[in-house]
Amino acid sequence: MGIVHGDQMILNIGPQHPSTHGVLRLEVKTDGEIVSEVKPYLGYLHRCFEKHCENVTYEQVVPYTDRCDYLAAMNSNFGYVVAMEELMEIKVPERVDYIRVIMGELNRVASHLLALGVYGLDVGAFTPFLYMLRDRERILDMFEYTCGARLLYNYMWVGGVSHDLPKDFVQICLDFLDYFEPQISEYNELLTYNKIFIERTADVGVLPADVAVSFGVTGPNLRGSGVKWDVRKDEPYSIYDRFDFDVPTGTGEFGTVGDCFDRYWVRMLEVKESVKILRQALKDIPDGDVHQAIPKKIRPPKGSVYRRTESPRGDLGYYIVSDGTPVATRLKMRSPAFTALSVLDEISRGWMISDVIAILGSLDIVLGEIDR
Amino acid sequence: MTVDLLIDWLNTIGDFPVLAFILAVVISGIPLFLVMALNAMVAVYVERKVSAFMMDRIGPMGQGPGLHAGKWGLLQTVADAVKLLVKEDTVPESSDKVLFKMAPFIIFIGAFMGLAAVPFSQTLQVVDFNVGVFYIIAVGSIGVIGIVMAGWASNNKWSLYGAMRSAAQIISYEIPAGLSIIIPIMMAGTMNLQELIHFQSGSVWGILPNWIIFNNPFSFIAFFIFFISAIAETNRTPFDIPEAESELVAGWMTEYSGFRWAIFFLSEYANMLIVSGLAVAGFLGGWQSPIPGLFDSGAWGLFWFMGKVASLIFIMMWFRWTFPRLRVDQLMHVCWKVFIPIAMLNIFGVGIWKLIFG
Numbered sequence: 086m087g088i089v090h091g092d093q094m095i096l097n098i099g100p101q102h103p104s105t106h107g108v109l110r111l112e113v114k115t116d117g118e119i120v121s122e123v124k125p126y127l128g129y130l131h132r133c134f135e136k137h138c139e140n141v142t143y144e145q146v147v148p149y150t151d152r153c154d155y156l157a158a159m160n161s162n163f164g165y166v167v168a169m170e171e172l173m174e175i176k177v178p179e180r181v182d183y184i185r186v187i188m189g190e191l192n193r194v195a196s197h198l199l200a201l202g203v204y205g206l207d208v209g210a211f212t213p214f215l216y217m218l219r220d221r222e223r224i225l226d227m228f229e230y231t232c233g234a235r236l237l238y239n240y241m242w243v244g245g246v247s248h249d250l251p252k253d254f255v256q257i258c259l260d261f262l263d264y265f266e267p268q269i270s271e272y273n274e275l276l277t278y279n280k281i282f283i284e285r286t287a288d289v290g291v292l293p294a295d296v297a298v299s300f301g302v303t304g305p306n307l308r309g310s311g312v313k314w315d316v317r318k319d320e321p322y323s324i325y326d327r328f329d330f331d332v333p334t335g336t337g338e339f340g341t342v343g344d345c346f347d348r349y350w351v352r353m354l355e356v357k358e359s360v361k362i363l364r365q366a367l368k369d370i371p372d373g374d375v376h377q378a379i380p381k382k383i384r385p386p387k388g389s390v391y392r393r394t395e396s397p398r399g400d401l402g403y404y405i406v407s408d409g410t411p412v413a414t415r416l417k418m419r420s421p422a423f424t425a426l427s428v429l430d431e432i433s434r435g436w437m438i439s440d441v442i443a444i445l446g447s448l449d450i451v452l453g454e455i456d457r
Numbered sequence: 458m459t460v461d462l463l464i465d466w467l468n469t470i471g472d473f474p475v476l477a478f479i480l481a482v483v484i485s486g487i488p489l490f491l492v493m494a495l496n497a498m499v500a501v502y503v504e505r506k507v508s509a510f511m512m513d514r515i516g517p518m519g520q521g522p523g524l525h526a527g528k529w530g531l532l533q534t535v536a537d538a539v540k541l542l543v544k545e546d547t548v549p550e551s552s553d554k555v556l557f558k559m560a561p562f563i564i565f566i567g568a569f570m571g572l573a574a575v576p577f578s579q580t581l582q583v584v585d586f587n588v589g590v591f592y593i594i595a596v597g598s599i600g601v602i603g604i605v606m607a608g609w610a611s612n613n614k615w616s617l618y619g620a621m622r623s624a625a626q627i628i629s630y631e632i633p634a635g636l637s638i639i640i641p642i643m644m645a646g647t648m649n650l651q652e653l654i655h656f657q658s659g660s661v662w663g664i665l666p667n668w669i670i671f672n673n674p675f676s677f678i679a680f681f682i683f684f685i686s687a688i689a690e691t692n693r694t695p696f697d698i699p700e701a702e703s704e705l706v707a708g709w710m711t712e713y714s715g716f717r718w719a720i721f722f723l724s725e726y727a728n729m730l731i732v733s734g735l736a737v738a739g740f741l742g743g744w745q746s747p748i749p750g751l752f753d754s755g756a757w758g759l760f761w762f763m764g765k766v767a768s769l770i771f772i773m774m775w776f777r778w779t780f781p782r783l784r785v786d787q788l789m790h791v792c793w794k795v796f797i798p799i800a801m802l803n804i805f806g807v808g809i810w811k812l813i814f815g
Contacts, residue, residue: 094614096614102706103703103706104704118618118785205781206703207703208703208781208782209694209697209703209781209782210779210780210781210782211508211512211778212508212511212512212778212779215512216512216513219513275779276781279780281695281780281781281782281783282781284783284784284787285781285782285783285784285787437784437785437786438704438705439698439704439782439784439785440784442703442704
């Protein structure tokens with residue numbers, strides 16, 4: 086590609102554009118259709134998350150974490166409360182752990198469904214997107230039934246969760262899983278194995294494993310490159326060491342390992358693994374009081390903690406420094422989508438404009454988390 | 458035919474040939490415009506409902522007579538049209554204003570002229586050319602001038618990209634479409650659409666209608682090449698790269714709003730009607746009944762023709778809501794390296810077939 090070289094043209098994709106997944110601006114240098122450089126500009130959604138956290142009490146941080154990764158707010162909560170509990174050395178009741186895993190995995194399914202559907206939209210297929218949103222809707226209904234919110238839950242608190250599960254939640258969730266599992270093959274028939282979809286994604290935007298590691302890319306993007314790294318397996322937190330699940334990695338089924346299709350396909354396989362975890366958790370969930378371990382006053386001892394968890398987008402870390410007061414001295418969030426976006430320029434050089442959109446979609450970024 | 462009949466009739470009234478000609482053209486042009494508008498309205502409504510049912514939705518339910526919130530959203534497209542008519546007509550400050558305003562008309566003219574030769578039934582055809590097929594293909598490519606004009610005049614990078622993609626795509630896909638439509642011409646030995654349809658009357662082996670698509674294996678393949686190329690020429694998914702929503706915002710239409718945009722829309726649906734009409738006339742027996750001898754008379758011709766056209770348009774919609782979009786180079790690959798060689802072999806094959814069995 087690109088034998089004739091004309092003048093370069095600078096093209097601004099965004100901040101208002103149908104497929105930048107939020108308010109992102111890409112400054113793209115193009116030669117005709119071929120892209121020679123992609124420069125992302127961030128900060129359109131900057132809300133001073135970390136500075137806010139230095140001015141509110143530890144309990145009040147939880148709603149702010151919701152707004153970071155708004156597509157997987159449960160997992161954002163999860164990371165924060167796990168870090169806080171490690172700092173304060175709180176042992177939460179078994180039931181709370183199980184509820185958190187169930188909520189976290191349900192939200193992972195919801196988040197991946199959106200990512201997969203929107204990816205279809207990015208390459209031009211409209212219908213799979215609506216099928217996936219239809220099923221995501223049922224997960225959001227379950228969240229609403231549990232805690233009253235559909236997007237930003239403020240559900241997991243330090244030492245517990247805000248509401249116990251409703252009595253019939255386990256049955257509702259099992260019914261959903263029975264309905265949902267056959268749907269996955271429908272998505273595959275409609276989108277994954279479509280010839281045009283494979284043509285558009287296979288061999289496109291290949292992210293080699295060493296590049297992925299050196300850029301700090303994590304989560305499904307890293308696993309798509311064939312690196313078997315999952316915080317749930319390798320550094321288990323909460324009760325993830327009790328469950329039996331696989332860590333799917335990219336195999337280059339239709340192209341090279343680490344192409345857009347692999348990143349897409351790893352997400353699809355992860356949805357299946359999440360369903361597996363959910364079934365085990367729903368079977369074993371014990372009784373108990375979910376509010377029992379919530380401290381009356383959150384005043385962690387002097388010190389600091391760094392805890393990472395596996396959010397749907399990857400390695401979500403919280404670094405919390407405490408000086409013994411009810412307000413954090415410093416709170417830093419390590420955002421997986423940020424590192425994923427940083428690799429965009431590296432892997433989209435030499436591809437076409439259409440491919441840049443496909444590559445950006447396959448990285449599954451959430452701007453709320455990147456800009457914080 | 459309509460124009461000729463009108464001129465003859467007007468000539469019987471008095472001796473004013475120039476005026477008679479103008480009157481005849483205007484009188485037959487107005488219904489043609491109505492057909493175009495009606496076609497767009499119905500097609501938009503159907504497209505919305507079809508896409509809704511394919512996506513597990515219900516589609517527009519708001520406007521329309523009946524219950525307080527309308528019944529099946531029947532007036533949705535009317536509401537849309539009214540909205541587009543009263544919308545502000547924005548012309549970008551830095552655009553080339555003359556070209557910007559001219560472009561919709563050129564695209565519209567292309568579609569309008571094409572519609573004049575579509576044989577809706579035995580008698581319902583505005584002009585019955587002896588080179589009908591050639592004419593439709595020729596005026597069909599006028600639209601691309603308008604598209605390039607719109608893209609350039611908008612002074613917008615998205616528009617420019619869309620226009621360039623569109624020009625490359627339409628010009629490329631005209632070749633396989635043209636090479637495929639040669640096959641019915643070879644079979645029937647005429648470019649006149651009515652004669653082409655008359656050639657397809659009767660039946661093969663008493664079961665299948667004697668349509669060109671069933672005539673021999675080469676014409677069977679040719680139909681599919683023609684139909685797919687026709688979809689590409691009308692810029693519909695999976696070949697909608699000129700207006701690729703997720704990449705180019707709205708392609709060459711990005712800067713257009715209100716009624717200028719509506720004219721693009723009108724032309725797009727008219728083009729769908731024209732290419733489907735040409736496919737039906739060339740390969741699917743035109744206004745002939747699918748069961749030879751059954752309901753073959755007069756008014757049924759219109760029914761069969763529109764029925765066949767509607768089925769083809771439905772298939773286009775089906776494609777649109779099922780497939781992802783191709784990339785520019787893949788699109789060109791399909792055209793130049795797959796369709797054109799097959800289409801050429803087809804012509805060769807039909808020639809030999811005609812020599813042996815014809």
